[in-house]
Amino acid sequence: MSGIEMHQQDELAEVEDYFSRLEDGTIALRLYGDWSAGCIPVSPRKVEEQLTAAQASRLVFDTTQLRSWDSGLLTFLLKIKSLCARLEVAFYEDNLPPGARRLLAMAADRPGRSQEVGRKPPALLERVADRAISAGRMVMDMLAFLGEATVAFGRLLRGRARFRGVDLWEIMRECGASALPIVSLISLLVGMIFAFVGAVQLSMFGAEIYVASLVGISIVRVMGAIMTGIIMAGRTGASFAARIGTMQVNEEIDALSTLGISPMEFLVLPRIIALTLMMPLLCLYADLMGILGGLLVGVTMLDLNVMEYLEMTKNTVRLKDFWVGLFHSGVFGVLVALSGCLRGVQCGRSASAVGDAATSAVVTSIVNIIVATAVITVICNILGI
Amino acid sequence: MTDSGRNASAAIEVNNLTMAYGDQVIQRDLTFTVQRGDIFIIMGVSGCGKSTLLRHLIGLQRPAAGTVRFGGTDFWDLPSDDRQHFMRHFGVLYQSGALWSSMTLAENIALPLEEYTRLPRAEIAELVSFKLALVGLAGFEDYYPREISGGMKKRAGLARAMALDPDILFFDEPSAGLDPISSRQLDELILELRDSLGTTLVVVTHELASIFTIGSNSVFLDAETRTMIATGDPKKLRDESDDPRVRRFLSRGENGYTETEGGMTR
Secondary structure (H helix, E strand, C coil), X not given: CCCXXXXXXXXXXXXXXXXXXCCCCEEEXXXXXXXXXXXXXXXXXXHHHHHHHHCCCEEEEECCCEEEECHHHHHXXXXXXXXXXXXXXXXXXXXXXXXXXXXXXXXXXXXXXXXXXXXXXXXXXHXXXXXXXXXXXXXXXXXXXXXXXXXXXXXXXXXXXXXXXXXXXXXXXXXXXXXXXXXXXXXXXXXXXXXXXXXXXXXXXXXXXXXXXXXXXXXXXXXXXXXXXXXXXXXXXXXXXXXXXXXXXXXXXXXXXXXXXXXXXXXXXXXXXXXXXXXXXHHHHHHHHHHHHHHHHHHHHCCCCHHHHHHHHHHHCCHHHHHHHHHHHHHHHHHHHHHHHHHHHCCCCCHHHHHHHHHHHHHHHHHHHHHHHHHHHHHHHHHCC | CCXXXXXXXXXXXXXXXXXXECCEEEEEEEEEEEECCCEEEEEECCCCCHHHHHHHHCCCCCCCEEEEEECCEEHHHCCHXXXXXXXXXXXXXXXXXXXXXXXXXXXXXXXXXXXXXXXCXXXXXXXXXXXXXXXXXXXXXXXXXXXXXXXXXHHHHHHHHCCCXXXXXXEECCCCCCCHHHHHHHHHHHHHHHHHHCCEEEEECCCHHHHHHHCXXXXXXXXXXCEEEEECCHHHHHHHCCCHHHHHHHXXXXXXXXXXXXXXXX
């Protein structure tokens, strides 16, 4: 290129230093020193100003003193190139380092996905419709899953379901015995909290002893079951979803299907059975710990006699309260296991999908638990239980 | 096989197959035949739908249109129970092995045998050890998949795929992630299986060395036009195909024609 020698001014204004106007509407951009990402000294906007101010028809480069460059220079040049195209200025890259020229050519050569296929953000109405359709599909998926689970259960009753006994034992141990410490802690504390809150009110009437019946009835009838349900939703429901989801990612589920083994029977059924069996047992244990928590508060804070407290509990808590509590927990067991497995089976094929599956398993389980409690409570009320 | 009136030499016949995820068509109008004893290669650039085609062939995905026949039986015409049973004639080696992570290698390989045969436990154990020895994993019976390397997982996956001595073995990118020597040994094993057991093999790959060593027939999927553009012996395709895209692929791009990558990655 001619005109490089035209650039002689020494250390004038900064802009002058990078740009020089040559004859016949040519602008030379002088790249010197370090042009790496993060320290590009000239902004594309400045180039635009220079080009329009001079009404330039050509842009050339002077890189004789360019010391180092990296992808930062290339992205800058790409911007300048499209700028030139827009301003109808000829872009002369002949003086650029040969490496940079080749990389520019490669980047231009591979357009990837064409622009028109690119995704536009959908309009509001479209988004609403999409949501509605996907919500509908979600409900259908849930029902389909429920149906398949029922069919699998039917096969189990006819002795035709296939899963490994070892797996069932392992899952029962995992969601039963291993959950005891956390269930103990939470139920004990919930029992104590109930006793405290109740004592404040009841002691105003000198009726501290009724703390025993308050704690006993609420824990046994519903709170024990709800607390175990929520603990198991966070603990076991999430683990079911993550476990099955990871198997989905690893193609392990495909491997089962191609062997003609139904993942529903092999993976989902043992989990539902295990949790449905273990949940009432855990609930019974939680009831015991809750009453113990109430007793601790009653004896230490309210100066109640141990025998007196227990006698009161025995007199006010009816056997059918236990049955209602156990029924709750059996239902929760089915719901938590179903939600966990459903989200696992629906899981996509990536690590983030496994995370989403675990999250939504917990959310679905908890929502199900609360809704089921409401329904059962209403029914019990109507039946007078 | 439990079929009737089968074509004597065709193991798989694919007729006008269209594959789609929802509205999005991956490939259309695929028609090809895999003969018994073939080592059939499914090839094409990344993202053209090779693995999707495999999922259709092994019955994991229902075709949007067209038929897949095995020895004359239309797979998707069967009632679902029969379909499940039919699948026992397939063995599949998944890309990452897909071993069941909660079971030891021996249990992984024993599961298909326990499901489909009434063999006594001791005999199953013998078969399991034999299959593991075939793939060079003798003595690893009690290892869990997490305790062995990627290449070993793949070989163990192969042992499991062979557990029931299937009529057709499917491989999803068998040499991906293997060193050149292991991948060559795998090729030799594939040839040996065909020669000694008469197994039909369907291999998804883009490893040229493998394609030419083992392939006896092939189909080439194109990502741009979303359909197959060639079928036949890969060596012949390389030398004689009049489609520049095919020749370019089979000569590692050293043959004119500028390629633009497109298509979906699944």
